[in-house]
Amino acid sequence: MLNFLYAEYDSVFGILDNGNTTQLLSALDTDTSDTYIQDLLIANSPLSDQVIAALIDWADEISAGAFSEIIIPNSPIADELRPALEEKLTLEIPTNIADAIRAAQDSDTHRTLTAITREVEAWETERQDIMARILVAYADTGDIDSLIITLEAENNVDSDRALLGLYISLDSLDAAEAKIAEMSPANAEEEAYIAIQNLLLELKLDSLDVFGMDSIQEALVREVAAMDSGLAAVNACAILHLVFNEACPLPEDGFDARMQNSGSPAKPMAMLKQDSSYLGENVPNPFSNNTVIPYTLPEGVNTAYINIYSITGKRISSHEVNNKNNKIIISSDNLENAVYIYKLESNGQVLGNKKMIIIK
Numbered sequence: 001m002l003n004f005l006y007a008e009y010d011s012v013f014g015i016l017d018n019g020n021t022t023q024l025l026s027a028l029d030t031d032t033s034d035t036y037i038q039d040l041l042i043a044n045s046p047l048s049d050q051v052i053a054a055l056i057d058w059a060d061e062i063s064a065g066a067f068s069e070i071i072i073p074n075s076p077i078a079d080e081l082r083p084a085l086e087e088k089l090t091l092e093i094p095t096n097i098a099d100a101i102r103a104a105q106d107s108d109t110h111r112t113l114t115a116i117t118r119e120v121e122a123w124e125t126e127r128q129d130i131m132a133r134i135l136v137a138y139a140d141t142g143d144i145d146s147l148i149i150t151l152e153a154e155n156n157v158d159s160d161r162a163l164l165g166l167y168i169s170l171d172s173l174d175a176a177e178a179k180i181a182e183m184s185p186a187n188a189e190e191e192a193y194i195a196i197q198n199l200l201l202e203l204k205l206d207s208l209d210v211f212g213m214d215s216i217q218e219a220l221v222r223e224v225a226a227m228d229s230g231l232a233a234v235n236a237c238a239i240l241h242l243v244f245n246e247a248c249p250l251p252e253d254g255f256d257a258r259m260q261n262s263g264s265p266a267k268p269m270a271m272l273k274q275d276s277s278y279l280g281e282n283v284p285n286p287f288s289n290n291t292v293i294p295y296t297l298p299e300g301v302n303t304a305y306i307n308i309y310s311i312t313g314k315r316i317s318s319h320e321v322n323n324k325n326n327k328i329i330i331s332s333d334n335l336e337n338a339v340y341i342y343k344l345e346s347n348g349q350v351l352g353n354k355k356m357i358i359i360k
Contacts, residue, residue, distance in 0.1 A: 001123055002120065002123050002124065002127070005116055005119055005120045005123065006120070008111065008116055009113065009116045009117070009120065012046055012111060012112070012113055012116065013113060015046065016046055016047065016048040016113075017044050017046075017047060017048050017051055018043075018044045020044050021048055021050060021051060024040065024041065024044060024047070024051045024054075025050060025051060025054055027040055028051070028054040028055060028057075028058045029054070034061075034062050034063050034066045035066075037058075037062060037066070037070075038062070038066045038069055038070055041055065041070045042069065042070060042073070045070075045073055045074055046073075046074055046110075046112055046113075047070075047074045049077075049078050049080070049081065052071070052074060052077050052078075052081055053081055053084070055067075055070060055071070056071075056081065056084050056085055056088055057084070064092070064093045064094055064097045065097065067093070067097075068093075068097050068100065068101055071085075071101055071104075072100065072101060072104045072110070073110050074110065074112060075101065075104035075105055075107070075110055075112065076104065076105045076106065076107065076108075076110075076112060076114045076115055076118070077105065077112070077114060078113070078114050079114070082105065085101070085105075086102075089101060089102065128355075131150075131154070132339040132355065134150060135147060135150065135151075135339050135357065136337075136338050136339050138150065139286075139337045139338065139339070139357060139358070139359050142359075144166075144170070144359070147166070148163065148166065151163045151166070157186075157190065160179065160183050161193070161197075161281065162285065162286075162355075162357070163179055164176055164179050164180065164183075164197055165281075165283070165284055165285040165286060166285075166286050166357075167179060168200070168201065168204065168284060169284040169285070169286050169287060169288070169359075171204075173201065173204060173205055176201050177201065180194060180197060180198050180201065188227070189227070189230035189231070189232055189233075190232075192224045192227060192230070192232035192233070192236075193230070193231055193232035193235070195220060195224065195232070196220075196221070196224055196232055196235055196236055196239075199213075199217050199220060199221070200283075202217075203217075210239050210242060210243050211243055213243070221236045221239050221240060222236075222240065224236035225237045225239075225240055231280055231281060234278075234279070234280035234294050234295075234296060235280050235281065235283070235294055237294065237296065237326060238280055238283075238292065238294030238326055238327050241294075241325070241326040241327060242292070242327065278295060278296050278297065278298065278344055278351040278352045279293070279294075279295050279296075279306075279342075279343075279344040279351060279352030279353070279354060280293065280294035280295065280354075281354055282330065282342070282354065282356045285356050285357060286356070286357035286358065286359045287332065287356070287357075287358060287359075288332060288358070288359060288360045289331070289332055290329055290330065290331050290332070291329070291330050291332075291356060292327050292328070292329055292330075293306060293327065293328050293329075293330060293342060293354075293356075294326055294327045295321060295326060295327070295328070295344055295352075296326060297321070297322070297323045297346070297351075298346075298351065301323065301346050302322060302323055303320060303321070303322050303323075303346070304320075304321055304322075304344055304345060304346035304351065305318050305319060305320055305321065305344075305345050305346070306318075306319045306321055306328055306342055306343070306344055306345075307319070307342065307343050307345055308330070308335075308340050308341070308342045309340065309341040309342070309343065310338065310340060310341075316335065316340065317334075321344075330342075330356075332358045332360065335358050336358070337358050337359055337360055338357075338358060339355055339356070339357050340355070340356050340357075340358070341353055341354070341355055342354055342355075342356055
């Protein structure tokens with residue numbers, strides 16, 4: 001099913017705006033009649049985020065009925081556009097039409113990128129929950145061999161990172177070296193992540209920790225920390241904070257980055273599988289006693305919470321964090337062997353979520 005959805009996503013992505021993004025944006029930036037805009041946008045649907053954003057901004061120049069005829073077939077729209085849409089619906093659109101547009105945001109009748117992404121996320125969540133239950137069963141019984149075999153069979157970036165952490169936590173340093181050697185980075189962020197993990201492994205092989213870094217290793221950490229975003233940069237920042245008490249908050253990934261090229265619509269972040277720039281992976285993972293979770297709060301957010309959940313969704317504990325620190329230490333004292341989800345949350349918004357494994 002996931003392969004079908006990925007193919008559907010690529011198919012829809014390939015026909016956004018019929019390749020006419022620049023022309024559509026230009027039309028919305030000129031004094032054009034309702035009928036012309038309605039016909040033009042419907043003929044070139046499905047529409048990209050860029051065009052929908054421009055349409056919402058232009059909506060006070062178009063009748064409510066025409067706006068509805070365009071926006072509903074292109075719904076649900078991206079979550080980033082919902083606040084602007086809601087403002088338009090509240091202030092400028094008659095109630096009955098506004099309600100119909102709102103209802104379309106919760107429907108999957110029209111196969112927009114957002115509708116497909118939601119379905120992909122639902123299927124992936126279900127698959128991850130099943131996999132988490134399997135990992136919990138192996139962890140509970142101490143069947144580390146089966147745990148390793150299962151993770152190896154997954155053969156993806158997340159499972160490779162989990163295996164690397166498992167090998168290091170078990171002091172299986174030869175296996176950790178072999179895992180790093182076989183990990184092939186697909187982009188600069190993955191290459192930087194491997195470089196940081198290799199550094200940590202080298203330190204452990206020399207019976208050192210991050211406080212024992214030499215000047216060359218420190219320079220590598222600083223280089224990775226200066227990257228725009230990604231898990232490697234988050235973890236490098238956490239090392240700098242731990243060793244030198246330095247803070248290097250990362251810039252926000254988000255809608256602005258997706259829309260920076262107006263001539264070519266960008267894929268949603270969820271489909272690109274990019275890690276949140278706000279929440280890092282706990283180190284070590286799996287762990288038996290304590291683990292460190294690195295995080296960065298967005299600009300303007302002074303406090304948030306790192307909440308720990310069971311795989312069934314029950315909240316186990318809550319830990320307040322602030323923008324004065326970039327890490328929190330979690331103890332396993334009151335936790336059983338299991339796979340847990342931890343989330344960075346602020347004002348009801350989830351800024352990032354990861355998995356951690358406890359094996360005592």
